Amino acid sequence: DQQVKQNSPSLSVQEGRISILNCDYTNSMFDYFLWYKKYPAEGPTFLISISSIKDKNEDGRFTVFLNKSAKHLSLHIVPSQPGDSAVYFCAASVSTGANNLFFGTGTRLTVIP
Amino acid sequence: EAGVAQSPRYKIIEKRQSVAFWCNPISGHATLYWYQQILGQGPKLLIQFQNNGVVDDSQLPKDRFSAERLKGVDSTLKIQPAKLEDSAVYLCASSLVAGRQYFGPGTRLTVL
Numbered sequence: 001d002q003q004v005k006q007n008s009p010s011l012s013v014q015e016g017r018i019s020i021l022n023c024d025y026t027n028s029m030f031d032y033f034l035w036y037k038k039y040p041a042e043g044p045t046f047l048i049s050i051s052s053i054k055d056k057n058e059d060g061r062f063t064v065f066l067n068k069s070a071k072h073l074s075l076h077i078v079p080s081q082p083g084d085s086a087v088y089f090c091a092a093s094v095s096t097g098a099n100n101l102f103f104g105t106g107t108r109l110t111v112i113p
Numbered sequence: 114e115a116g117v118a119q120s121p122r123y124k125i126i127e128k129r130q131s132v133a134f135w136c137n138p139i140s141g142h143a144t145l146y147w148y149q150q151i152l153g154q155g156p157k158l159l160i161q162f163q164n165n166g167v168v169d170d171s172q173l174p175k176d177r178f179s180a181e182r183l184k185g186v187d188s189t190l191k192i193q194p195a196k197l198e199d200s201a202v203y204l205c206a207s208s209l210v211a212g213r214q215y216f217g218p219g220t221r222l223t224v225l
Contacts, residue, residue: 004155036216043117043204043216044156089155099144100169101214103155 003027004092006104014112019077021107023090026071030092034101035064035075038087047088048075080111115139117217119205125223131193134220138186138207144168145182146214147190148204156204162188192222200224 005024013019023033031052036044050057050064050073057064063076077084090104118137126132138145144163148156159178161169164185173180177196182188192199202221206214 006155034213041122041218043206043218045216046213049213091155099161099208100158101156103157105153105155 001026002105003030004090004102004104006088006090006107008107009105010108010110012110012112013080015082016079019075019080019084019109019111021075021077021088021090021109023073023075023104024071025073025092025102027092027094027102028071029094030102032093032095033064033066033073034091034093035062036089036091036103038089038106044089077109080109082111082113085109085111117205117207117215119203119217119220121220122218123221123223125225126195127225128197129194131191132195132222133189133191134203134205134222136188136190136205136217138188138205139215142207142209142215143185144208145188146206146208147180147188148206150202150204150219152201159190195222195224197224 003026034049035047037047038044048059048062048064050066055066066073087106087108089106091101120135146161147159150156159173160180162182165182180190202219204219206216208214
């Protein structure tokens with residue numbers, strides 16, 4: 001049973017525009033959410049996180065929004081750059097310790113120069 | 114600061130053979146994780162260690178998979194015997210007792 005879902009396997013965006021990646025979850029016990037970025041032949045690297053006590057967290061060009069009632073979160077990248085082209089994984093945990101992460105299936109973002 | 118190291122990076126074996134993967138976590142990280150990532154899916158936790166004790170191995174297929182963490186530092190994950198469906202990338206990650214996980218580059222296993 002996939003508890004974290006990323007329904008868009010791929011997304012293409014022009015350089016300079018906004019990229020919006022979406023993630024849905026089913027387990028209401030999740031209270032900590034993370035986005036990881038993965039380049040080919042490398043392991044995932046942490047990008048940004050959000051606790052369930054917040055509805056928005058921003059770090060430079062990256063902003064994560066959380067809608068607890070809809071069990072939905074999204075990652076906004078503004079402006080998108082070619083170097084942002086990668087696979088993005090949404091992950092969730094039942095604690096801010098983030099020890100047991102449940103990952104989505106990933107969205108491949110391509111930023112077109 | 115050195116990251117999480119894994120070896121080998123690639124491995125090709127035939128079904129029913131055995132294989133072992135090695136992971137060296139970031140120095141000082143008490144918690145170590147092994148994940149399996151099948152093509153087209155997200156990483157799935159196989160086992161979590163804290164120091165040299167197992168915290169969670171509920172997703173580990175114990176009839177063929179085993180893992181150990183020697184002296185609370187390095188770890189090995191073994192598959193014996195391998196099946197075709199074990200073809201995947203095996204990721205090792207480490208963290209402080211609680212907190213952000215740092216991933217290694219992974220080992221890509223192909224079972225023929």
